[in-house]
Amino acid sequence: MKTAKTVASLKTVASLAGVSIATVSRVLNGDPVVKDETRLAVQRAIKTSGYHPNRVAQRLRSTNRSKKLIGLLIPDIQNPFYVDVIRGIEEYAYANGSAVVIGNFSQDPKREKLYIDILRSESVDGFIVAPSHGKDQDVEELINDGHAVVCIDRGLSNLNVDVVKSDNEKGAFNAVAHLIKLGHKRIAHITGDPAIPTTQERIAGYIAAHKHYGIRVDQKIIKGKESNFISGVEITKQLLALPDRPTAIFTANNLLTLGALETILQQELKIPEEIAIVGFDDVYWATSLNPPLTAVRQHGFEIGQRAIELLYQRIQQPDRLPANVIVKTELMIRRSCGFK
Amino acid sequence: MKTAKTVASLKTVASLAGVSIATVSRVLNGDPVVKDETRLAVQRAIKTSGYHPNRVAQRLRSTNRSKKLIGLLIPDIQNPFYVDVIRGIEEYAYANGSAVVIGNFSQDPKREKLYIDILRSESVDGFIVAPSHGKDQDVEELINDGHAVVCIDRGLSNLNVDVVKSDNEKGAFNAVAHLIKLGHKRIAHITGDPAIPTTQERIAGYIAAHKHYGIRVDQKIIKGKESNFISGVEITKQLLALPDRPTAIFTANNLLTLGALETILQQELKIPEEIAIVGFDDVYWATSLNPPLTAVRQHGFEIGQRAIELLYQRIQQPDRLPANVIVKTELMIRRSCGFK
DNA sequence: CTGAAAGCGCTTACAG
DNA sequence: CTGAAAGCGCTTACAG
Known part of the structure; x- marks a missing residue:
């Protein structure tokens, strides 16, 4: 019961279907070149073996295709504003089969640095960051190293970067x-x-x-x-x-x-x-x-959505000019302001 | 500026230090067998090359050692109780150099399932989950497949599993x-x-x-x-x-x-x-x-901490009997209850 | 249309 | 004490 079952891999599926792992990979990736008959056999083998692709191997191998993983650096997860932002980002990621790794650095630059290192070495597709301050060197380095980065809530003073924030x-x-x-x-x-x-x-x-x-x-x-x-x-x-x-x-x-x-x-x-x-x-x-x-x-949710949209654009088109998206605020008039 | 620099790998460091990649790996992992002189040369090469280990490759390769990644399935990130739990978990993970992937499934079992699949194929060390309901089949499957799982806030009715919750x-x-x-x-x-x-x-x-x-x-x-x-x-x-x-x-x-x-x-x-x-x-x-x-x-923060402690214990000792940790609650008396 | 092979960046027995 | 080699699970030119 408690011993880990060996997980089905390409190899399992391939031998089950009587084809090579290359062919299984092609079916998985929807390569139209595969013969219908072969495809069906492979699909059957995938079903019966309960195969799930190993995202780790995929990320290690693939260079140009999307890794379906994005990194999020949040200054304070206790702040409901950021929770809305996270939800906006997640909604979009979910629709894309992407996962989101959240690093909550609690306004602590050291912790921010650690999370940047971790996310970097997880080969995420890109980063959405609220820099801890205007001249955040770690984030600048990230950008200078060629990573896709979108800032939320605040930009960077020394660098022109995609920013989404409120008015x-x-x-x-x-x-x-x-x-x-x-x-x-x-x-x-x-x-x-x-x-x-x-x-x-x-x-x-x-x-x-x-x-x-x-x-x-x-x-x-x-x-x-x-x-x-x-x-x-x-x-x-x-x-x-x-x-x-x-x-x-x-x-x-x-x-x-x-x-x-x-x-x-x-x-x-x-x-x-x-x-x-x-x-x-x-x-x-x-x-x-x-x-x-x-x-x-x-509108935190919208800010999150704009941010991840920009991020995917940036990934596809690393050289486009940085955008500056300003999301409108709204005054919610209730009863705490009346005057005698 | 925007072209991705090629990242330093073991190979880069090895050639810089004039040793094999195996030796670099040994230095990185603190293997005491390496000669001091060699170690120093390698350490110097690591510094100058700006090498950072690739966690993806590490996770793919290593079978028995910790992957430094844990998966978190949260029913509702807007609920401040879960935010406290997340913070407790993260605090501990941070101290361990582990990262936490959060899947916020918004009480939606379909979404929960997707996140389970993603986290599984990210080969996380284990899962901390608040099951969407008492008989959550997806979580049961996870456990039956031999994954380390700790439940928070609520257990599973059909399965004996580690649980941490309030009284x-x-x-x-x-x-x-x-x-x-x-x-x-x-x-x-x-x-x-x-x-x-x-x-x-x-x-x-x-x-x-x-x-x-x-x-x-x-x-x-x-x-x-x-x-x-x-x-x-x-x-x-x-x-x-x-x-x-x-x-x-x-x-x-x-x-x-x-x-x-x-x-x-x-x-x-x-x-x-x-x-x-x-x-x-x-x-x-x-x-x-x-x-x-x-x-x-x-005490959400403590619940989170107990949960991740239990998880690491479970990973090291897959066969120990499931624990049931009850964290005390505390009545905060303020002014909303007085009687005429 | 399909397979054999190289390689992503690591770790780890196995030799020496 | 160190290196060469195998292999984790994939993808992708290259042949055929």
């Missing part, structure tokens, strides 16, 4: 404009890690909205350190302790939003009457919050 | 007991898909708590269809429309909880005064809810 500036603009139109004049912005390009784009949108509506920007209420929950908690505390406390907060991602929400709750402030909030990143639990959260929705 | 019955018992101690006497239970073993165990805990405290069980307020959000919404609506409406709801997983929460919010009922709620599955946003949610925490 961050516009998304931030719309969120802040929404607050302004509701009468808010003193709006804080809790930013993500300043080293990430996305952070800068969202700040730009925040500022642009102020300019557009003729409202003064106060740099003292634009604050950010890291992109995580703790940072959201700390900065919210600082903001709420200010003598001229803001009437609204715009948070730059879902983790920061959560930190802000928890802090507001603890101080027993009413949303939106005492403090309004709008967050970047919509999440599936936003409508179950009390009050439901107004948020900028990123 | 579902006790977790449910504690949640319901908590409500009863707060004075609730009419507690509804929104269950998951009745076909999943987990669902039955949680129902058992719910009933046991009632028995233990001498409270009558009303089958009419134990309801469930699927394990998703929509099901949570629908059943909550039915429960709230009842003439003798329950004073509390115990939801069997995080998606159902979310559905219940949204419905309660829409009907503008106050939690916990008008309706109390306790959910199975703690989530990282539970403390940002208003009021913060009382929930049964499953």
Whole structure:
């Protein structure tokens, strides 16, 4: 029961069908040159032997054909945005009989490097990566070595590469404009890690909205350190302790939003009457919050799909010019922003 | 720039160092038999050539040694519980230089089958699976064919297999007991898909708590269809429309909880005064809810770690008796259960 | 239309 | 201590 059965190989099938392994391979690969009679015999042998091709051998052998395996480097699998991206990629891969190897590097560049090495030596067809920062040398090296790479969420500053990402500036603009139109004049912005390009784009949108509506920007209420929950908690505390406390907060991602929400709750402030909030990143639990959260929705699933499409194009046409795909965001207006 | 550099192989290194590929392989594998001088020359050649072993060739060749690759079959990557499990598994794999291939089958048995086939033909060392249902034939076949398999969250009814899961019955018992101690006497239970073993165990805990405290069980307020959000919404609506409406709801997983929460919010009922709620599955946003949610925490990360430990044991010792690891749950008491 | 043979990049007995 | 050779399961020119 527990001893591994020997698995059927080309050889098994070949001897069963009374042909050579080359012929079996041809049938498997749909080579039209094979005689019908032979093909049938082989197909029968495949059935009865329960043969499944060995993808490892196929990958080792084949040089030009697709290996049906793509590598994914994700900064944080706990972030629902990336989960949507993964689903988009997987959906497409699944339809192609491709498998996806996910390396979740938890924002750790060392771990990112290890996964790059592993995936490289697994001979994947290509990579979809959210680089840990703007000048990610490991990803650059990958590209310079001739691998097909598509970046998501953020590009590379030194290299022209395929990128798929959200319209961050516009998304931030719309969120802040929404607050302004509701009468808010003193709006804080809790930013993500300043080293990430996305952070800068969202700040730009925040500022642009102020300019557009003729409202003064106060740099003292634009604050950010890291992109995580703790940072959201700390900065919210600082903001709420200010003598001229803001009437609204715009948070730059879902983790920061959560930190802000928890802090507001603890101080027993009413949303939106005492403090309004709008967050970047919509999440599936936003409508179950009390009050439901107004948020900028990123279409992660679409971002994933565009990314893998671009990747397959890049594989087939290594020299085409890099594309820059911007996926629209959408402001989901719910009840966390009203003004007294 | 875009033309793939030829990658260094054993051959490259061997000729650079002036030795045979066998010797290079020995150095790479730490064979102590190699002369120091030779070893150094080879190591130098490895450095200068930028050699990285080809894992595909290694996997094809080696029969008894670890392939450093494990397969993961996850029913729903959107469920934060599984994300925790994945992280636990990955942490361990990372420390071992192993990679993890994730197949997210979205509760679709067909897709599960495809991923099993793919992973099998990738010659993974073993599988960690949450079977789509109690009698999952594809997983059974995998085991019968001699593959190392560990199940998480639920076992297989026809086969004795390694299983790691939460103490579902006790977790449910504690949640319901908590409500009863707060004075609730009419507690509804929104269950998951009745076909999943987990669902039955949680129902058992719910009933046991009632028995233990001498409270009558009303089958009419134990309801469930699927394990998703929509099901949570629908059943909550039915429960709230009842003439003798329950004073509390115990939801069997995080998606159902979310559905219940949204419905309660829409009907503008106050939690916990008008309706109390306790959910199975703690989530990282539970403390940002208003009021913060009382929930049964499953230790997904530990479940993942136990599972991969068991898997490696199973690989080394294919004949040891199947283990059944139960990981404790923990009731996180917050503010959603108080009674008037 | 089909088969024999080379080779992808490794590991591992077997000689020496 | 080291090398030549076989072989893992495939694919693909090359003959015939």
